[in-house]
Amino acid sequence: MTSRKRRNVKHAPQPHAAVTRAEVSGASFLMRHDSGIGFQAIIFLMAFAIIFSRRPDAVLNAQFYAEDGMVWYPEAYRLGIHSFLIPVAGYLHALIRTVALFALLFPFSLAPLVMNLCAILVQILPVNLFLSSRFSQIPLKLRLLGSFVYLVAPNCWEIHANITNVQWHLVLLACLVLLALPTDGIGWRIFDRTVLVLTSFSSPIAVLLVPVAAALWWKRRQKWAAFSFVALVPGALVEVLVALLSHTRSSDPIGATFYRLVSILGRQVFFSALFGFTAQYWFVPGGPFFIDVIATLVGLAVVLYALRYAPFELKVFILFSFAVLTLGLARPLAGAPNHPQWAWLCIPGRGNRYYFLPMLGFLASLLWMATPATPPRGLRYFAVALLLLLPVGIYREWSHPPFDDYHFQQYAEQFEHAPAGTKIAIPINPGMTMEITKQ
Numbered sequence: 001m002t003s004r005k006r007r008n009v010k011h012a013p014q015p016h017a018a019v020t021r022a023e024v025s026g027a028s029f030l031m032r033h034d035s036g037i038g039f040q041a042i043i044f045l046m047a048f049a050i051i052f053s054r055r056p057d058a059v060l061n062a063q064f065y066a067e068d069g070m071v072w073y074p075e076a077y078r079l080g081i082h083s084f085l086i087p088v089a090g091y092l093h094a095l096i097r098t099v100a101l102f103a104l105l106f107p108f109s110l111a112p113l114v115m116n117l118c119a120i121l122v123q124i125l126p127v128n129l130f131l132s133s134r135f136s137q138i139p140l141k142l143r144l145l146g147s148f149v150y151l152v153a154p155n156c157w158e159i160h161a162n163i164t165n166v167q168w169h170l171v172l173l174a175c176l177v178l179l180a181l182p183t184d185g186i187g188w189r190i191f192d193r194t195v196l197v198l199t200s201f202s203s204p205i206a207v208l209l210v211p212v213a214a215a216l217w218w219k220r221r222q223k224w225a226a227f228s229f230v231a232l233v234p235g236a237l238v239e240v241l242v243a244l245l246s247h248t249r250s251s252d253p254i255g256a257t258f259y260r261l262v263s264i265l266g267r268q269v270f271f272s273a274l275f276g277f278t279a280q281y282w283f284v285p286g287g288p289f290f291i292d293v294i295a296t297l298v299g300l301a302v303v304l305y306a307l308r309y310a311p312f313e314l315k316v317f318i319l320f321s322f323a324v325l326t327l328g329l330a331r332p333l334a335g336a337p338n339h340p341q342w343a344w345l346c347i348p349g350r351g352n353r354y355y356f357l358p359m360l361g362f363l364a365s366l367l368w369m370a371t372p373a374t375p376p377r378g379l380r381y382f383a384v385a386l387l388l389l390l391p392v393g394i395y396r397e398w399s400h401p402p403f404d405d406y407h408f409q410q411y412a413e414q415f416e417h418a419p420a421g422t423k424i425a426i427p428i429n430p431g432m433t434m435e436i437t438k439q
Contacts, residue, residue, distance in 0.1 A: 255340020
């Protein structure tokens with residue numbers, strides 16, 4: 001009887017093995033599906049269409065914006081490759097400097113368009129990477145939903161389709177490179193190293209990517225993870241030295257208070273991630289404070305739950321995203337020095353580049369909590385209920401206001417026909433003046 005039972009057990013169906021085979025089969029299908037060039041091309045075009053629809057004038061009536069015209073293009077035009085050595089706001093900007101030099105290959109009238117298109121390219125790349133086979137451990141439907149949320153998220157107008165704020169999308173791309181599954185493909189290896197090295201010389205946030213790479217190296221124990229760590233270190237060290245020695249970042253009063261911190265977290269990060277910053281105007285100016293408190297408590301509860309129970313990679317991303325916010329709040333540049341910087345950050349729509357990554361961390365936590373495999377059921381319903389509020393913010397802030405039309409093409413024609421030595425002042429958004437001397 002005992003031996004017969006053993007034989008029966010031996011030949012009985014193995015449910016866990018069956019699940020494993022199904023999972024492997026599904027993962028293989030996703031890897032084949034996601035790796036196709038056609039699939040990735042369609043995703044790229046769809047993402048481009050979404051970005052274009054949110055502010056068409058970025059392509060149809062491209063103009064310089066802020067440092068695009070104040071710093072990046074004029075210094076590339078005047079100094080060439082030497083512009084790479086000039087720190088701005090306390091750090092180097094390798095990617096932006098590269099794009100500005102690339103724009104010099106085109107007529108001056110096309111320079112803003114070229115720079116905007118490069119910014120859009122970097123904005124889309126995280127989507128293509130996330131929907132590739134290197135994230136096949138996540139169901140494709142969930143990745144598609146997450147990618148859509150990333151592309152249409154409210155409270156992101158400041159970093160949309162402009163090269164001045166492209167570092168925030170570049171840093172996200174670099175973080176995804178670290179979190180992605182390893183690959184033996186030579187093309188992917190070149191892509192990974194290029195992104196990591198370029199990011200490390202383009203933003204001080206790369207300093208925070210170093211512990212992320214170290215944690216993943218420790219967790220995975222893979223040579224590929226070690227190479228990623230090594231790729232980040234030189235640039236991060238250079239950015240630290242530049243920040244300490246250059247003294248190019250203004251030290252405006254911060255004005256940090258608990259009240260302002262709760263307003264920044266509650267309204268600017270958690271509330272605006274679902275409703276958008278324009279929804280803050282539903283309330284009387286400056287209050288009521290209890291909304292900030294409730295939003296902060298709910299948002300932190302979601303994030304802390306994900307940090308306790310979510311997969312390791314999601315925990316790393318959440319910690320990284322809020323570390324970026326902490327770094328930004330330590331020395332923000334959100335407005336004129338006549339007011340404390342944290343006071344500026346409490347104004348709806350102000351400095352939303354600082355909230356971009358923590359908003360994604362919050363939304364990623366909600367998406368994970370809403371999946372069927374996440375217990376308990378009550379929390380899953382709660383996450384779904386919060387996500388059902390997101391369409392309000394998406395609808396209200398799908399279209400970003402177009403830039404003021406300063407008729408750039410007229411100034412471009414004047415510049416192109418001007419004799420050498422002519423200095424031209426060009427009005428640019430937001431209310432600035434670009435000065436460039438014809439060579």
